[in-house]
Amino acid sequence: MKLITAIIKPFKVDEVKTALKAAGVLGITVTEVNGFGRQGGHTETYRGTEYQIDFVPKVKLEVVADDPAVGEVIEAISTAARTGQIGDGKIWVTSVDELVRIRTGEQGADAV
Amino acid sequence: MSVEERLAELEASVGSGHIAWVLISAALVLFMTPGLAFFYGGMDRSRNVLNMLMMNFWCLLVLPVLWVAVGFTLAQSPVENKFIGSFDNAFLKGLDISDGGMTLAVVAFLGMFAAITPALISGAVADRMKFSAWAIFAPVWMLIVFVPVFKWVYGGWLGQRGSLDFAGGTAIHVNAGIAALAAVLVLGKRKGWPKEGHPPHSMPLVMIGTGILWFGWFGFNAGSALEANGTAVQAFMNTFLAAAAAGLAWCLVERVRDGHFTNLGAASGIVAGLVAITPAAGFVAGMSPIFIGLIAGVICCFAVGLKTKAGYDDALDVVGVHFVGGLVGSLLIGLFADPDFFGGDFMAGLFYGGGGKLLLEQTIANASAIAYSFPVTLGLMYLLKVTIGVRVSEEIEVGGLDQAEHAETAYHEALV
Numbered sequence: 001m002k003l004i005t006a007i008i009k010p011f012k013v014d015e016v017k018t019a020l021k022a023a024g025v026l027g028i029t030v031t032e033v034n035g036f037g038r039q040g041g042h043t044e045t046y047r048g049t050e051y052q053i054d055f056v057p058k059v060k061l062e063v064v065a066d067d068p069a070v071g072e073v074i075e076a077i078s079t080a081a082r083t084g085q086i087g088d089g090k091i092w093v094t095s096v097d098e099l100v101r102i103r104t105g106e107q108g109a110d111a112v
Numbered sequence: 113m114s115v116e117e118r119l120a121e122l123e124a125s126v127g128s129g130h131i132a133w134v135l136i137s138a139a140l141v142l143f144m145t146p147g148l149a150f151f152y153g154g155m156d157r158s159r160n161v162l163n164m165l166m167m168n169f170w171c172l173l174v175l176p177v178l179w180v181a182v183g184f185t186l187a188q189s190p191v192e193n194k195f196i197g198s199f200d201n202a203f204l205k206g207l208d209i210s211d212g213g214m215t216l217a218v219v220a221f222l223g224m225f226a227a228i229t230p231a232l233i234s235g236a237v238a239d240r241m242k243f244s245a246w247a248i249f250a251p252v253w254m255l256i257v258f259v260p261v262f263k264w265v266y267g268g269w270l271g272q273r274g275s276l277d278f279a280g281g282t283a284i285h286v287n288a289g290i291a292a293l294a295a296v297l298v299l300g301k302r303k304g305w306p307k308e309g310h311p312p313h314s315m316p317l318v319m320i321g322t323g324i325l326w327f328g329w330f331g332f333n334a335g336s337a338l339e340a341n342g343t344a345v346q347a348f349m350n351t352f353l354a355a356a357a358a359g360l361a362w363c364l365v366e367r368v369r370d371g372h373f374t375n376l377g378a379a380s381g382i383v384a385g386l387v388a389i390t391p392a393a394g395f396v397a398g399m400s401p402i403f404i405g406l407i408a409g410v411i412c413c414f415a416v417g418l419k420t421k422a423g424y425d426d427a428l429d430v431v432g433v434h435f436v437g438g439l440v441g442s443l444l445i446g447l448f449a450d451p452d453f454f455g456g457d458f459m460a461g462l463f464y465g466g467g468g469k470l471l472l473e474q475t476i477a478n479a480s481a482i483a484y485s486f487p488v489t490l491g492l493m494y495l496l497k498v499t500i501g502v503r504v505s506e507e508i509e510v511g512g513l514d515q516a517e518h519a520e521t522a523y524h525e526a527l528v
Contacts, residue, residue, distance in 0.1 A: 044311055045366075045370045045371075045372065045374065046311050046312060046374070046376050047376055047377070047380060047413075047416045047417075047429065048366065048369065048370060048413070048416065048417055049309065049417075049420070050309075051309035051311040052309070053311075
């Protein structure tokens with residue numbers, strides 16, 4: 001089992017969600033986050049004074065998938081979230097040791 | 113005398129229309145203090161917004177009480193006293209409704225001005241002043257600075273010399289604006305300023321506050337006619353036009369200089385225009401309010417940059433908007449005052465055949481208000497500093513005043 005974590009542009013959330021559903025993903029978790037990558041921040045001007053805003057709002061999306069499905073999930077996210085512009089985000093995959101469905105107590109791949 | 117004649121006379125003496133307008137105006141001016149609180153609060157940081165609101169609402173709690181106790185009588189009674197009033201109407205003594213109610217309506221109306229004037233200063237001391245110090249500063253300042261200057265301007269020696277101040281340019285905005293400068297000189301800069309930026313935490317709040325201020329300002333200016341008459345109508349018109357013109361001017365300067373039309377530029381320009389037209393509202397007409405607004409909008413837009421160069425931390429630009437805007441508007445009366453339009457017996461401005469005499473009187477009046485307000489405020493703040501202290505600890509300044517000073521949080525996280 002793998003945890004697929006993606007940082008994407010907030011306006012792409014709906015498209016990515018639709019693509020993941022189409023790929024058979026049954027559950028995702030999203031969080032509003034702030035950060036910066038190569039895109040950097042931006043400046044805002046108030047009463048003629050410039051302020052550097054370093055942290056850009058992004059959405060963090062987390063999906064747990066069984067190993068054979070990982071490639072398809074990554075493909076769905078990257079295709080749907082891509083604009084080709086700087087700041088599209090990143091996807092990373094980490095191993096998951098244990099997974100438990102709280103309601104039934106199912107474990108491992110059965111709980112995905 | 114026939115019954116009809118007697119009734120007509122009674123109705124005229126009651127002047128119910130005038131009273132209605134003054135009462136409505138008083139309520140409009142009351143609404144300006146919450147408006148100011150939102151205007152400032154939105155510009156403030158999210159961890160200090162409740163402290164800002166409370167500094168303003170505090171003025172609505174303590175100043176009306178002080179106003180009817182001794183404020184009104186010292187500020188207005190009797191009208192002809194040159195420097196300070198008497199205690200004849202202390203605790204509302206001798207004030208009843210036998211005249212139909214107009215006198216009490218005016219006491220209430222002016223009480224709203226007494227409440228908002230110290231509140232103007234809160235924007236300068238934002239983010240670092242101890243609330244206990246503010247709680248004492250606001251009423252004491254109202255009594256020892258606002259009241260005497262108000263007396264000099266309205267019926268006192270400055271007014272008797274012929275200087276003009278329709279709704280409080282000198283008595284309120286210049287007075288509070290220069291006091292704000294004195295206050296921040298004693299209080300000191302915020303930690304990290306000016307290297308560290310403090311952008312507004314909620315621009316929508318600023319825009320709501322601006323809307324409330326503009327709405328309330330019709331009562332402030334047109335209500336200052338103290339009658340529902342033609343002067344009130346022209347003051348209303350001036351309030352409408354000067355704010356629009358100043359907002360337009362500020363926005364255009366920012367568009368050319370910085371590249372964007374900004375919400376804060378629109379809001380700041382509107383307020384600068386309202387401040388500038390306040391002293392002139394019942395003395396100018398025609399296109400004059402538009403010229404006054406345009407001039408004030410451009411000058412104030414540049415004036416808010418002075419603090420960084422001069423090194424005084426006027427957090428939300430009370431000096432750049434209220435002091436400078438008030439001064440600009442008050443001096444421009446010396447050019448634009450038009451007594452013929454109003455059928456009034458005040459001096460004409462330079463452009464209306466009056467020569468430079470009114471401009472000289474306007475200069476004397478503002479210089480006098482500044483010469484009194486600045487040192488007295490400096491002294492009051494210094495006295496508070498050496499007794500109870502005026503500044504929160506660095507830990508509180510960094511952690512936020514809302515929790516430390518008020519045990520409240522403006523914006524709760526979803527999990528709380």
